[in-house]
Amino acid sequence: MKKAVLTRWSEIAPAKLNLALHVRGKLPDGRHALETIFAFCTDGDRLWGEPADELSLTITGPFAAMLDDGGLNLVHRAAAGLAAEARVGRGAALTLDKRLPVASGIGGGSADAAAALRLLTSMWGIDPAFASVVAPQLGSDVPACLLSMTCRGEGAGDELALVDAGISGAAVLLVNPRVPLATGDVFAAWKGNDGGPLIDWRTGRNDLEKPAHKQVPVIGRVLDWLKRQPGAEFARMSGSGATCFALFATEDAREAAASACPAEWWHLATTLR
Known part of the structure; x- marks a missing residue:
């Protein structure tokens, strides 16, 4: 009996969280010098891919209308960049199920691009070093x-070292x-003030919170609401x-908060990887 050949690949694009984010200054190339702790959720967007002669991207899901599916999309750029770097003469028919809000601080576009790199590395059978x-x-x-x-993450956030933050499986x-x-x-x-190094994420800060709050004041309401929820620890x-x-201390407490979330706000109840 012949083994079935996989013709459709799938990859999760996990939502990214910055447990803390310190902006320390500017790098010589003009980018901001950062110190951050990245964590990732078990849920996010979902990407599918099938073999094809050319590269194509279809976007579905609740936030699809906010994205361009052409060459400027990060998924398309990731696929084209990987094909060029690895000298792959094949394409892929990609479908992105866009479940995360756009321009929302949880790495949606970056996570989608990374998912495309992982998916196509497997589908095209190439060295993962090309994706890196x-x-x-x-x-x-x-x-x-x-x-x-x-x-x-240090440098511009792209110099990485694995850490154990003690939050795997947290609600x-x-x-x-x-x-x-x-x-x-x-x-x-951002005002350019260096508030000091990131030692521990729980006692750290997000230096972008104040400038973001000035542009979108409702952020303060969201944070205040989250802090008031029973079982919320951070x-x-x-x-x-x-x-x-x-x-949250427990999944039950998280679920209760999710049920109480104001209807006009988007929310996602999940766990950390």
Whole structure:
């Protein structure tokens, strides 16, 4: 009996959280010098791929209308970059199920690009080292999203070291007020004050929270609401916002908070990897 040949590949694009994010200054290349702890959820967007002669991308899901499926999309750019780097003469028919809000501080586009690199590495049967070369060309968060494991990021956030933050399996609730927030605008509003190094994420901070809050004041309401929920042990904004998150003592407490979340806000009840 012949073994079935896999003709459709699938890859999760886990939501990214910054447990802490310290902006320390500027790098010689003009990017911001960061110290951060990345963590990843068990849920996120989902990418499928099938062999094809050319590269194509179809986007479905609740946030599909907010994205361009052409060559500017990070998934398309990741696929084209990997094909060029590895000199692959094949294409792929990719389908992205966009479940995470766009421009929300949880690495949606970066996670999608990283998922494309992992999926196509398997589908095309090429060395994963090619994906590691392409990832930093797509954005500072893409290397961490390619890894999708708890890690410390330095440099522009792309110099990575695995860490044990003691949060694997933790119950977490993500909440977004459905207001897109451009990363560049938030960084541009950062005042340039170095608040000191990141020693421990629980006692750390997110230096982008204040400039993000000034642009989207509802972030303060989201954070206050999360902190008031029974069983919430820790709450913070992720990345450049506007998504905030809370870690809960139990899954039951997280589920109760998810059920109570205001209807006008997007939320995701999940766990950390």
